Amino acid sequence: MTNVFHRTPHNQPPIAVGGKGMYLVDEAGKEYIDASGGAAVSCLGHGDPEIIKAIQDQAEKLAFAHTGFLSSEPAEELANILIEHAPEEFGKVFYVSGGSEAVESALKLACQYHLEKGQSQRRHIIARRQSFHGNTLGVLAVGGNEWRRRQFEPLLIDVSHIAPCFAYRDQQEGEAEEAYGLRVANELEAEILRLGEDSVAAFVAETVVGATAGVVPPVKGYFKRIREICDQYGVLLILDEVMCGLGRTGSFFAFEQEDIVPDMITVAKGLGGGYQPIGALLCTDDIYNVICEGSGFFQHSHTYMGHPIACAAALAVMNAIFERGLLDNVREMGDYLEAKLVEIFGQHPHIGDLRGRGLFRGIEIVKDRETKEPFDPALKMNVKIKKAAFENGMICYPMGGTIDGENGDHVLLAPPFIATKNDIDNIVGILDGAINSVLSKE
Numbered sequence: 001m002t003n004v005f006h007r008t009p010h011n012q013p014p015i016a017v018g019g020k021g022m023y024l025v026d027e028a029g030k031e032y033i034d035a036s037g038g039a040a041v042s043c044l045g046h047g048d049p050e051i052i053k054a055i056q057d058q059a060e061k062l063a064f065a066h067t068g069f070l071s072s073e074p075a076e077e078l079a080n081i082l083i084e085h086a087p088e089e090f091g092k093v094f095y096v097s098g099g100s101e102a103v104e105s106a107l108k109l110a111c112q113y114h115l116e117k118g119q120s121q122r123r124h125i126i127a128r129r130q131s132f133h134g135n136t137l138g139v140l141a142v143g144g145n146e147w148r149r150r151q152f153e154p155l156l157i158d159v160s161h162i163a164p165c166f167a168y169r170d171q172q173e174g175e176a177e178e179a180y181g182l183r184v185a186n187e188l189e190a191e192i193l194r195l196g197e198d199s200v201a202a203f204v205a206e207t208v209v210g211a212t213a214g215v216v217p218p219v220k221g222y223f224k225r226i227r228e229i230c231d232q233y234g235v236l237l238i239l240d241e242v243m244c245g246l247g248r249t250g251s252f253f254a255f256e257q258e259d260i261v262p263d264m265i266t267v268a269k270g271l272g273g274g275y276q277p278i279g280a281l282l283c284t285d286d287i288y289n290v291i292c293e294g295s296g297f298f299q300h301s302h303t304y305m306g307h308p309i310a311c312a313a314a315l316a317v318m319n320a321i322f323e324r325g326l327l328d329n330v331r332e333m334g335d336y337l338e339a340k341l342v343e344i345f346g347q348h349p350h351i352g353d354l355r356g357r358g359l360f361r362g363i364e365i366v367k368d369r370e371t372k373e374p375f376d377p378a379l380k381m382n383v384k385i386k387k388a389a390f391e392n393g394m395i396c397y398p399m400g401g402t403i404d405g406e407n408g409d410h411v412l413l414a415p416p417f418i419a420t421k422n423d424i425d426n427i428v429g430i431l432d433g434a435i436n437s438v439l440s441k442e
Contacts, residue, residue, distance in 0.1 A: 019046025022416060022423050024395065032390070035427040036397035040210065040243045040360065040414035043270040044320055051275045051316045058312035067095075067306045074311035081318050082282060085252050087261045091285040094298070095278065095306040099242035099268035100134025102279035103204070106238045106264045107138055108300045110202040113236065113287050116294030122201040122234075126160045126191055130405070132212040133204060133240050142204050145212045146405025160195065162187040164209060165218045168353040168364065169372070169403055181222035189229045202236040202263075203229075207254040208357060210243035214402050214410030215355055215362030217249075223258040236263040236287075242279065243360075246270040247321055247417060250331040250358035257357070263287060276313035326417040333419045334358035340428045350439055359417060364402060365409040365435065374408045377401075379442060382409040388434035396431060411435075 002012055014026040022045050023031045034042055044051065058074060065072055079093040094109075096102050107125060114122035127133070129144035140149055141156035144164070149156065163170065163184045171180040192200050203226065209216040230237045239262040244254040246267055251257055253265065264287070268279030291298055304310075321327065337359065345351040345363060352366035365385070367375045375381045382398035389396050402408030415427060 021045045021047065022419065030393065032393050032395050033423065033426055033430070034395050035389075035413050035415050035431070036395055037270075037414045037416055038274060038395070039269065039397060040248060040412075041269045041272075042274040043247065043326075043417050044273045044275075044317060045416040045418050046274075048273075048275075048320070050320060051273065051313055054312050054316035055275060055309055058309050062308050065308060066303070067301070072306065072308040072311065074308055074315050075306040078311045078315040078318065081315065081322075082267075082280065086265070086282055089261055089284045089286070090265070090282050092283050092288045094281040094283065095311065096268075096280065096302055097277050097304050097307070097310070098134075098279045099240075099266065100136045100139050101302060102242060102266035102268050102281050103133045103139040103142065103238070103240055104136050105281045105300055106204070106266055106283075107142065107202065109264065109281065109283060109287065109291075109298060110236045110238065112295075112299060113290050114201050116290050119198070119234075121196075121199050124160060124195045124200045125157075125202055125204060126162060126188060126195075126200060126235075127204045128164045129161045130164045130166065130213040130216075130403075131204075131206055131209060131240075133206070134242075143212075144405075145401070147401045160191050162191050164213060164216065165222045166209075166213060166216050167219050168216075168355065171219075177219045178221045181219040182225055185222050185225035185229065188226060189233075192229070192233050192235065197233050200233065200235045202238050204238045204240060206240045206242075206244060207258065208244040208249055208360060211397060211399050211412055212401070213362075214364055214399065215360055215412055217355065217357055218258065223255065223260050227260045227262075230263075238262065238264045238266065240266050242266055242268045243414075246318075247327050247330055248358055248360045248414065249356075250327065250334055252327065254357070271317065272310060272314045273317040275317065276307075276310040278307070278310040278314050321417065329419070330358045330417050333415075333421070333424060334360075336421055337361055337413070337415075337419075337424050337428070340424055344428055344432050348435075350435070356413075359413075359415055359419065361413045363411045363413070363431075365411070374403060375442075377406055377408075381438060381442075382411070384438040384441075385409075385411060385434050388437050389430055392430050392434060394427065394430040394434070396427075 018025040131144040133139040133143040265282040272278040353364040382400045386398040397412035
């Protein structure tokens, strides 16, 4: 028996008692290779002595100071390093405790920004179907994950959702990739005009879609067109990089590969690497200055924002990424992971698509490779694959509802940035065994 309200109350998980590098260990002594970094969180793996020491040192020096009265050294230093690696338009960092809070903060800041500019009519938010931006009510409404939204619909604000940029599923026969990207990007303009061209506050999107659709990168030119539309109609572009940012795709920010600059960036997960709960919203100087020159106060805060120990941990994680050259390893091992997935699954009759960037990869599982027909969702293929992999000593991130919230199965891989070729071989081998063992029983 347990007094913990677990995610799945009828299935109490094993108790983790330790972790080192790529592995976690449960109370029975069983080891699990962490092939998804939990949920793309553990970018440095587990038990990193430098991060642990940074936490210990900060705890001895200062555990907590409420940001309504005082700032802290690690909060200031962490903001410096984040802004140093952000586009020159960015100058400020707003701290929170996780991804949901980061996106919620971005939505509120967007609304207050327009209000301060005398444009209170800008009240609409536009996002995309098959997206996920967090579990609090505001960001749950913005997200397009139908499975997560369904039972809370009566509580959700009204948000417009346009098509995702999901080439494997939606690109038409004979349609060039760039033409497809422009077609779906132009849905944003159509929706802005439908709502009223001066009534939209912000467009929110994951730069590379995470768990909901299974690591879906945009096609070339898509986000350039999105940026043009936002500029034309005065709409703020909020890019959610909670899962895909801070090195996960091979560049520090995923949007660097799109050759654009957003107005706000949300980050979390890899920011603290799992060593402490922390997230952040980065905004441009223009947005910050509008608030300063208007009311002078952002009407939003949390008790634990800028927590000194959390910031110290995140600062140590960021320093480790740069000082150890881990972005280079993400790119090298990302290429190796892609090659191994193609080698093992490239012609597999039940693998429809292999996609992603860096150490952020998605494998879409289908009933028929030629027609892209998914398995019956009642079979719960993703659940069975997760269980089979876990029993064989691997943590990965399978999900269902890949296509429309109900149909489709995929597996997400997001191993720590410290992964080696041997680790990648192990991950792909276990995944191959898990997928084939489940398929053999259907």
